[in-house]
Amino acid sequence: MGGTLLVSLDFELFWGMLDVCSLDAYQENVLGGRKAIPRLLELFEKYGIHATWATVGFLFAENFEELSAFFPCKEKLPAYENQKLTPYDWFSRIGGDEECAPCFFGPSLIRMVAETPGQEIGSHTFSHYYCREKGQTVEQFRADMEAAKKIAADHGYDVTSVILPRNQCEPEYTRVFRELGFTAYRDEENDWIHEKIHFRPLLRLLRLADVYLPLTGFGGYAPKKEDGIWNLVGSRMYKPILMPLKFLEGWKLRRIKGQMLHAAKHGLTFHLWWHPHNIGVMTDAHLQQLEEIFSYYLELKEKYGMESLNMKEAAQRLENGENNG
Ligand SMILES: [Zn+2]
Secondary structure (H helix, E strand, O other), X not given: OOOEEEEEEEEOOOOOOOOOOOXXXXXXXXXXXXXXXHHHHHHHHHHOOOEEEEXXXXXXXXXXHHHHOOOOOHHHOOOOOOHHHOHHHHHHOOOOEOOOOOOOOOHHHHHHHHOOOOEEEEEOOOOOOOOOOOOOOHHHXXXXXXXXXXHHHHOOOOOOEEOOHHHOOOHHHHHHHHHOOOOEEOOOOOOHHHHHXXXXXXXXXXXXXXXXXXXXXXXXEOOEEEOOEEXXXXXXXXXXXXXXXXXXHHHHHHHHHHHHHHHHHHOOEEEEEEOHHHHOOOHHHHHHHHHHHHHHHHHHHHHHOOEEEOHHHHHHHHHHHHHHO
């Protein structure tokens, strides 16, 4: 078999950046990311790319009034020690719907995604929940995931794939979303850099180098069911163009294509992911790179029979394979 290309997007608007930078500093990326979505969907359709859009639950709501009806009760809100991470505090500062607060609400975008062939609406938790933060508990996480499932269902989506913010997967938490009926999630790749290097500056440097050079190998794998749920590990993040290292962009694309070719030749899964806001600035250049990747996928499909699936489709395929085999 010619391998599988999985594509997933962490669809969060500004909710994933609350503790990283100010809204002023980043809103150009978020608003640009909104504008990039219809163009990205056009490319997905043109090249037959199926993708999972792991969506923050807050984004589904038409307005704050609707959203607040899904909020867990007060004791079950995430009690992070780091106050910067508390998303519920933001509602008093922002507008109450998509028109007034386009960096925080996104129902029109979700509809646009869902109407495009091959696109799956998944979950990125309800409130962009951090499973490894001090102060929060697994019960609070359960309430968050229940709310995520409910608001999506209320809009007509049965979400079964989940991507945890910052890939903070812990077995106790994985069990919760399995119990809630999720069938697949995306864990982080456990390569030697993550395993062996604990000195942060060196870790960051090696991870950066790995974007351009094959330090961690090819990232292709055969998916495994862990504790009753398919772990569709992320193989590579599509990194936005880094201006000081712009001369290395050709290497970045060559690295991704090499990983795809390896998966296609060996019948493995290669999982590429990013955030829409990563391509919210320099959108033309980013879409051009992505188009090059998608067009290479078509070559691999022709030559080796590689297939593009979203996470839900991949989980169904694996489940059927397991039942038949
Ligand atoms: Zn996120």
